[in-house]
Amino acid sequence: MADSSSEEHGDESTWVFYKDRPTWKDVTPVPQDDGPYPVVAIAYSEKFRDVYDYFRAVLKSKEKSERALKLTKDALDLNPANYTVWQYRRELLKSLNSDLAEELRYVWQMIEDNPKNYQVWHHCRVIVDWMQDPSKELVLTEAILEQDAKNYHAWQHRQWVVRTFNLYDQELEFVSRLIESDIRNNSAWNQRYFVINNTTLFTPEVIEREVNYTLEKIKIATFNESAWNYLRGVLEQQENGLAGKDNLVKKFCEELLDTSEKGKTKSPYLLAYVVDLLEESMGRGEDVPQNLEKALEICKSLSSTHDTIRREYWNYISQSLEKKFKKGNDAEEMAVS
Amino acid sequence: MPSSSPVDMKLAKCKHVKYFLRNLKLMPARASSYDSTRLALAFFCISGLDILKSLDVFDEAERKSTIDWIYGLLVEPISPERGDDWDRCGFMGSSTFKFATDGSNEPSPYSSGHLTMTYTGLATLLILGDDLSRVNRRALSAGVRALQQENGSFCASLEGSENDMRFVYCAAAVCYILQDWSGMDVQKAVNYILNSISYDYGFGEGPDLEAHGGTTYCAVAALSLMGQLETCLSSKQLNGLRRWCISRQMSGFQGRPNKPVDTCYSFWVGATLKLLGVYHLIDYDQNKELLLSSQDSTIGGFSKWVDSDPDPMHTFLGLGGLALMSDEDLEEVHPGLNMSERALSHLHSIHKKWMS
Numbered sequence: 001m002a003d004s005s006s007e008e009h010g011d012e013s014t015w016v017f018y019k020d021r022p023t024w025k026d027v028t029p030v031p032q033d034d035g036p037y038p039v040v041a042i043a044y045s046e047k048f049r050d051v052y053d054y055f056r057a058v059l060k061s062k063e064k065s066e067r068a069l070k071l072t073k074d075a076l077d078l079n080p081a082n083y084t085v086w087q088y089r090r091e092l093l094k095s096l097n098s099d100l101a102e103e104l105r106y107v108w109q110m111i112e113d114n115p116k117n118y119q120v121w122h123h124c125r126v127i128v129d130w131m132q133d134p135s136k137e138l139v140l141t142e143a144i145l146e147q148d149a150k151n152y153h154a155w156q157h158r159q160w161v162v163r164t165f166n167l168y169d170q171e172l173e174f175v176s177r178l179i180e181s182d183i184r185n186n187s188a189w190n191q192r193y194f195v196i197n198n199t200t201l202f203t204p205e206v207i208e209r210e211v212n213y214t215l216e217k218i219k220i221a222t223f224n225e226s227a228w229n230y231l232r233g234v235l236e237q238q239e240n241g242l243a244g245k246d247n248l249v250k251k252f253c254e255e256l257l258d259t260s261e262k263g264k265t266k267s268p269y270l271l272a273y274v275v276d277l278l279e280e281s282m283g284r285g286e287d288v289p290q291n292l293e294k295a296l297e298i299c300k301s302l303s304s305t306h307d308t309i310r311r312e313y314w315n316y317i318s319q320s321l322e323k324k325f326k327k328g329n330d331a332e333e334m335a336v337s
Numbered sequence: 338m339p340s341s342s343p344v345d346m347k348l349a350k351c352k353h354v355k356y357f358l359r360n361l362k363l364m365p366a367r368a369s370s371y372d373s374t375r376l377a378l379a380f381f382c383i384s385g386l387d388i389l390k391s392l393d394v395f396d397e398a399e400r401k402s403t404i405d406w407i408y409g410l411l412v413e414p415i416s417p418e419r420g421d422d423w424d425r426c427g428f429m430g431s432s433t434f435k436f437a438t439d440g441s442n443e444p445s446p447y448s449s450g451h452l453t454m455t456y457t458g459l460a461t462l463l464i465l466g467d468d469l470s471r472v473n474r475r476a477l478s479a480g481v482r483a484l485q486q487e488n489g490s491f492c493a494s495l496e497g498s499e500n501d502m503r504f505v506y507c508a509a510a511v512c513y514i515l516q517d518w519s520g521m522d523v524q525k526a527v528n529y530i531l532n533s534i535s536y537d538y539g540f541g542e543g544p545d546l547e548a549h550g551g552t553t554y555c556a557v558a559a560l561s562l563m564g565q566l567e568t569c570l571s572s573k574q575l576n577g578l579r580r581w582c583i584s585r586q587m588s589g590f591q592g593r594p595n596k597p598v599d600t601c602y603s604f605w606v607g608a609t610l611k612l613l614g615v616y617h618l619i620d621y622d623q624n625k626e627l628l629l630s631s632q633d634s635t636i637g638g639f640s641k642w643v644d645s646d647p648d649p650m651h652t653f654l655g656l657g658g659l660a661l662m663s664d665e666d667l668e669e670v671h672p673g674l675n676m677s678e679r680a681l682s683h684l685h686s687i688h689k690k691w692m693s
Contacts, residue, residue, distance in 0.1 A: 032432055033437065034432045035409050035432065037402035037406055038406060039379045039403055039406045040361055040382065041363050042371070042372055042375070045366050048369055056433075059446055078369055079369050079372050081374070083493070084373065084496055087447070087497045122497075122498060152542070155546070156542060184595040186547060187547050190547040190548075193536050197545070224595070230536070232536075233535075310586065310618070313618040313619075316618055
């Protein structure tokens with residue numbers, strides 16, 4: 001980058017300390033005052049100490065200059081998490097009327113180098129907001145997501161851009177592509193929900209489309225919690241309950257259960273879904289004794305075979321269901337209410 | 338029922354004590370990216386020593402000098418009567434930008450509190466047995482209030498930062514510690530939390546964002562500290578949330594569906610389950626085994642993943658994760674404030690004094 005001072009002054013071997021730079025000889029460095037008994041002191045490098053001594057001096061004198069802007073870059077290279085340096089840099093950008101397109105290129109380089117750092121993403125958001133130009137953000141977040149498809153910061157930034165600048169147009173397509181390449185990418189499933197919830201909303205047509213889409217994905221990977229959670233989330237947006245319109249989802253689950261190979265572990269998410277379906281039916285007073293028996297049996301199989309790490313949880317669910325629906329408890333419940 | 342994989346590993350307690358002491362003394366140059374949040378590192382180490390029941394490694398002089406160092410990071414009003422600069426009040430994370438005021442009436446430039454540092458600063462003082470008498474509580478509350486945003490969430494500092502669920506939790510923890518809820522518009526904060534519940538019943542950093550173990554902890558613990566956990570969520574939401582949290586256990590815990598387990602979620606998700614009253618339903622043996630295998634028995638410390646480098650945060654949270662299982666060697670941890678029950682009862686005795 002053109003104004004990188006590390007380029008001007010060379011790499012580690014040829015690095016010139018600020019204290020040795022003629023262009024800075026008018027500034028008196030301000031050493032850090034860590035008190036007589038510092039705790040968790042850091043063994044700063046000489047370079048770190050030098051850069052921050054000069055940065056403190058600049059902060060104290062409130063110097064607004066190009067050389068101060070270059071100094072923030074060196075300070076941020078040494079600690080990209082220093083939010084005060086970023087804030088001062090923003091003030092410098094404003095007062096120097098700097099080229100923001102250049103700044104955006106710089107911050108994206110910083111994001112590339114520090115993709116999980118909160119401060120770089122925040123800076124990026126502020127710059128995009130100042131410029132009111134989101135034209136590169138979708139491509140750039142996509143590049144970060146190619147390296148780590150679940151990077152929370154990238155998704156958060158992307159959602160902000162999409163929402164703020166109304167860039168929903170291609171987003172569902174993008175999400176579908178990511179789900180194609182990794183069906184277990186929970187972040188992508190979440191983005192799918194976000195797009196629909198902020199555009200078409202969950203109309204009956206959209207729900208039908210999404211249910212079919214999700215059932216297709218579940219067929220491919222029945223042990224994929226992300227798809228099951230999404231299915232439930234979508235179905236809770238309509239009135240037919242977890243069974244879906246015309247019991248479509250209920251039938252799907254029954255079929256899936258029937259075709260699961262005997263003796264093999266069944267998807268705990270499928271079984272959990274069936275327990276919830278049965279509970280829903282019982283809530284409507286349908287075939288309570290039979291449905292309860294079925295539900296308890298499934299809880300038992302989850303606990304003993306298919307989801308043993310959660311055995312205590314399934315015992316607890318089993319007990320709760322029994323308490324709620326066992327014959328004889330009805331009278332008691334009515335008396336209480 | 339006997340466990341299929343007996344836990345025969347032992348907690349390398351002495352090594353972890355030494356690990357924390359080493360970090361408290363001096364961190365390597367590569368820790369420079371933590372330079373602005375050193376107070377949080379001090380909290381991890383000192384609270385970790387507390388959980389290890391080893392605070393007696395500090396003699397009285399060390400305890401006092403540590404307390405003084407923490408108070409040295411407190412940004413106080415220039416003039417307590419004026420009240421016009423209380424927005425800045427709170428703890429800074431380090432002395433990097435601590436300037437001598439030279440007796441001037443102007444606040445020193447860029448000195449203002451950071452919410453996470455205010456929470457960890459107060460917590461560390463309590464753990465060390467300080468009575469918070471040097472804290473101007475009203476000014477500190479005003480400093481918290483100044484960071485609340487229109488949507489109910491909080492920024493970290495006046496100097497421009499992102500706003501999200503992490504800082505909602507820190508704000509709630511500070512208000513609870515100070516017993517002064519004038520530090521926030523509680524209803525607005527509750528609304529922000531409720532708007533951040535996801536379709537799968539976990540909580541994200543904010544509305545529309547993916548549910549996450551860390552942010553779910555922040556949301557649930559904040560509601561709990563506000564005394565709103567049982568009242569503002571429906572039983573359907575509570576049951577969904579319990580299911581979401583319990584589903585995070587894979588051996589230890591993962592932070593999101595289809596992600597690998599990570600030591601810290603044994604605490605974040607574990608503590609959430611405790612606040613939701615269903616922690617006893619997890620598989621203790623598998624959780625313990627994962628945690629113990631992520632400790633470094635040679636140099637001490639816990640790492641994020643088995644066989645990677647330990648760090649103070651994962652060491653503190655790994656120990657917190659073990660302490661939630663009521664390990665006899667460890668101090669009991671309060672899931673809402675993320676400090677020992679011992680330190681919490683000290684806080685409650687301070688609260689009594691404030692009220693009388």
